[in-house]
């Protein structure tokens with residue numbers, strides 16, 4: 001009996017306690033609110049020219065990724081994901097694009113890591129793995145469309161506007177998060 005009690009206690013402290021502290025963070029404080037420069041941007045995108053499959057991914061993203069923070073945090077993010085070969089080729093062709101990670105942050109598995117990390121958050125459970133995959137595919141496609149290629153300059157100007165709005169509002173957080181990377 002004693003043994004069972006000790007085991008229960010061990011379970012409670014090692015599993016449930018960390019969970020309760022994670023849960024106790026007030027959700028309102030996570031809402032758009034301005035913790036990221038991204039939050040200062042629009043909450044919707046014009047995706048009318050995107051292939052149908054990505055339009056569905058967009059709808060799922062709006063539906064599922066705006067529960068804790070506004071969708072603006074997603075759509076105005078500096079993150080861009082691509083295959084390792086594409087990344088290597090881009091590094092050669094556009095080395096300048098890699099110098100300012102607060103404008104563009106490129107990596108192999110960014111959105112994948114991100115979407116699955118968000119999938120693990122307790123409030124995120126209502127979405128399925130299939131939906132998570134569609135969201136991820138949309139984010140990869142969309143970030144390459146809007147942040148690179150012929151729209152690279154437009155993206156840079158947009159992101160700089162967000163960064164300067166953020167800096168005005170949260171000068172200290174700006175120093176921590178973005179200074180030297182813009």
Ligand code: HEC
Pocket residue numbers: 030036061064065066067068069073074077079114115118119121122123124135
């Ligand atoms: C359960 C709440 C919750 C849900 C649902 C959620 N997020 Fe988040 N998100 C957070 C929190 C909290 C942060 C800030 C801390 C962190 O990065 O974990 C964040 C931060 C972010 C950031 C900024 C991180 C950075 O390093 O720039 C992005 C981008 C993001 N989320 C995208 C998404 C996407 C895409 C989805 C949908 C697949 C999503 N979020 C769904 C809670 C959530």
